[in-house]
Amino acid sequence: MFFDALPGAISLGLIWGIMAIGVFITYKVLDFPDLTVDGSICTGGAVCAVLLGLGVNAWWALLVAVIAGALAGLVTGIFHTLLGIPSILAGILTQLILWSVNLKIMGQANTPVDTRNTYVIITQLEPGWSILILFAFIALIVGGLYWFFGTEFGCGIRATGNNPNMSRAQGINVNLDKIVALMVSNALVALAGAMLAQYQGFADINMGRGAIVIGLAAVIIGEAIVSRISRNFAVQLSSAVIGAILYYIVYQFVIWLELDTEYLKMFSAIVVAIFLAIPYWKKTYFRNFINKTKKHLPRGGNSGGAQGSVTDENTEGAQNNG
Amino acid sequence: MAEKVMLKLENVCKTFNPGSVNEKSALKNIDLEVYEGDFITVIGGNGAGKSTLMNAICGTFPIDAGKIILNGDDITRLPEYKRAKYLGRVFQDPMLGTAPNMEIEENLALAYRRGKLRSLMPRITRQERAFYREQLARLELGLEDRLTVKVGLLSGGQRQSLTLLMATMKKPDLLLLDEHTAALDPRTAAKVLGLTEEITAENKLTTIMITHNMMDAIRCGNRLIMMQEGRVIYDVSGEEKKSLSVRDLLEKFRESGGEINDRMVLS
Numbered sequence: 001m002f003f004d005a006l007p008g009a010i011s012l013g014l015i016w017g018i019m020a021i022g023v024f025i026t027y028k029v030l031d032f033p034d035l036t037v038d039g040s041i042c043t044g045g046a047v048c049a050v051l052l053g054l055g056v057n058a059w060w061a062l063l064v065a066v067i068a069g070a071l072a073g074l075v076t077g078i079f080h081t082l083l084g085i086p087s088i089l090a091g092i093l094t095q096l097i098l099w100s101v102n103l104k105i106m107g108q109a110n111t112p113v114d115t116r117n118t119y120v121i122i123t124q125l126e127p128g129w130s131i132l133i134l135f136a137f138i139a140l141i142v143g144g145l146y147w148f149f150g151t152e153f154g155c156g157i158r159a160t161g162n163n164p165n166m167s168r169a170q171g172i173n174v175n176l177d178k179i180v181a182l183m184v185s186n187a188l189v190a191l192a193g194a195m196l197a198q199y200q201g202f203a204d205i206n207m208g209r210g211a212i213v214i215g216l217a218a219v220i221i222g223e224a225i226v227s228r229i230s231r232n233f234a235v236q237l238s239s240a241v242i243g244a245i246l247y248y249i250v251y252q253f254v255i256w257l258e259l260d261t262e263y264l265k266m267f268s269a270i271v272v273a274i275f276l277a278i279p280y281w282k283k284t285y286f287r288n289f290i291n292k293t294k295k296h297l298p299r300g301g302n303s304g305g306a307q308g309s310v311t312d313e314n315t316e317g318a319q320n321n322g
Numbered sequence: 323m324a325e326k327v328m329l330k331l332e333n334v335c336k337t338f339n340p341g342s343v344n345e346k347s348a349l350k351n352i353d354l355e356v357y358e359g360d361f362i363t364v365i366g367g368n369g370a371g372k373s374t375l376m377n378a379i380c381g382t383f384p385i386d387a388g389k390i391i392l393n394g395d396d397i398t399r400l401p402e403y404k405r406a407k408y409l410g411r412v413f414q415d416p417m418l419g420t421a422p423n424m425e426i427e428e429n430l431a432l433a434y435r436r437g438k439l440r441s442l443m444p445r446i447t448r449q450e451r452a453f454y455r456e457q458l459a460r461l462e463l464g465l466e467d468r469l470t471v472k473v474g475l476l477s478g479g480q481r482q483s484l485t486l487l488m489a490t491m492k493k494p495d496l497l498l499l500d501e502h503t504a505a506l507d508p509r510t511a512a513k514v515l516g517l518t519e520e521i522t523a524e525n526k527l528t529t530i531m532i533t534h535n536m537m538d539a540i541r542c543g544n545r546l547i548m549m550q551e552g553r554v555i556y557d558v559s560g561e562e563k564k565s566l567s568v569r570d571l572l573e574k575f576r577e578s579g580g581e582i583n584d585r586m587v588l589s
Contacts, residue, residue: 148442150444150445151440151441151442151443151444151445152431152435152440152441152442152443152444152445153440153441153442154442154445155424155428155431155432155440155445156432156440158421158423158424158428159421159424159428159432162421162422162423162424163418163420163421163422165413165418166418166419166420166421167403167421167432168402168403168406169380169402169406169409169411169413169419170406170432170433170435170436170488171403171404171406171407171435171436171437171438172403172406172432172440173403174403
């Protein structure tokens with residue numbers, strides 16, 4: 001039955017929701033498309049699974065996984081700020097480094113977690129309990145981030161993502177802020193990876209493949225839902241989680257329909273592509289529409305724009321001319 | 323009269339794309355002393371090095387040679403964000419000076435903390451809010467009642483006024499205005515320029531203003547500099563500056579082999 005699988009879908013959605021919050025921080029707040037996440041989610045899972053295997057307490061394992069994720073973010077941040085590598089490439093390079101690192105951490109491509117005989121925080125054997133714990137985690141994370149981005153420092157990070165020129169002119173250390181945001185983001189992604197390893201009972205070298213697309217899909221779906229309701233930052237963060245849950249409910253639905261799940265990654269990529277295209281389409285077609293209407297205006301109607309001046313009415317048009 | 327030197331440029335040089343076909347010597351051995359309280363207008367054709375000079379002072383790029391001394395401190399090697407502590411800047415493009423997705427009061431709070439360590443304290447306090455409201459009221463744009471509106475929703479003129487306020491709210495050692503009214507319609511430009519004069523006079527701010535408008539260049543400030551191909555070719559102040567006419571400036575410009583374009587004559 002479809003509904004029997006729902007708790008599992010919601011748990012997975014919540015786990016990937018933590019990851020989606022991390023993607024939200026880089027992609028939305030910092031305006032930095034960070035591809036590190038494909039690697040750092042696996043790093044989190046690998047570290048956690050290996051430590052659990054060594055008999056380390058699950059909470060400590062979680063903490064070490066989070067630190068490992070933050071370090072992954074640090075590497076991308078250093079690539080980007082100190083070495084001047086473009087954002088996407090910096091993430092890809094770290095991703096590749098992490099592929100080797102993750103294999104070294106696990107010593108093999110797959111590390112099982114004996115969830116029956118070791119203490120784990122969440123497991124798919126108890127989906128109800130897992131959902132409760134994941135909710136608590138997400139509440140803490142959203143609350144914490146809401147506070148952090150409301151501080152002087154967090155406000156600087158938001159400004160950095162919004163307008164780096166202005167930020168430098170206002171004395172913000174843009175490079176430092178980028179690194180910190182990347183570390184926070186990847187720490188959350190690794191946390192999601194560690195949770196996932198516990199929940200499904202193993203860490204796998206391929207568990208992060210395409211993670212960025214799921215994260216983006218969650219952020220975009222979530223945004224589409226709440227953007228009309230509230231602009232509050234905490235609501236926006238939570239929307240990423242809602243997006244992730246919806247993503248996994250659809251995923252379950254596809255399985256229930258007995259459709260070929262191998263197509264799912266392709267579908268998510270296409271969905272993300274379409275959603276990313278919408279603002280671009282809106283702008284291009286909307287602008288064409290304006291240009292067409294302007295042609296019907298009497299001559300000289302746009303003389304202000306031709307001189308490169310910005311009036312309140314035609315800011316957009318003047319930017320084009322200037 | 324022994325005036326205090328606020329900014330001193332010694333032999334500042336900058337070449338872009340050295341060794342390539344696009345090599346451009348943008349600043350050639352610039353020597354300049356700016357005294358405390360000076361309001362300097364800078365004019366010159368396109369590519370004369372006006373904006374490059376300003377960006378060199380701000381630290382947008384490292385200079386090839388020379389020294390930049392601000393208020394007695396050598397800032398030549400200081401990174402851009404650290405120099406920001408001493409500098410107020412307004413850019414030509416109204417989009418550049420503010421963070422569009424953040425609220426008016428958040429933008430002001432960012433500017434209010436320029437040069438201070440950004441801690442984990444709340445980004446804005448209650449007393450500040452009252453202060454911002456008071457400051458915004460001076461702009462007479464009604465922004466004091468719209469503190470939590472996103473800056474992206476404001477018009478070019480409003481944003482430029484806000485940027486000016488952000489640049490001067492914490493008194494900078496030097497205010498740098500890079501054609502900050504050039505992208506505005508004439509009426510708004512006049513208003514923003516009036517506000518600029520008011521604020522600089524009131525706070526006795528040392529100011530450098532680039533402009534394409536020769537009339538503004540003559541009317542505003544106490545000193546005028548003309549640049550041409552990376553050099554300061556004319557530096558005039560006091561009574562001599564006041565008695566200048568646009569015709570004189572154009573003559574001066576032609577003498578030095580500069581090309582005169584419509585924008586300089588008409589605006």
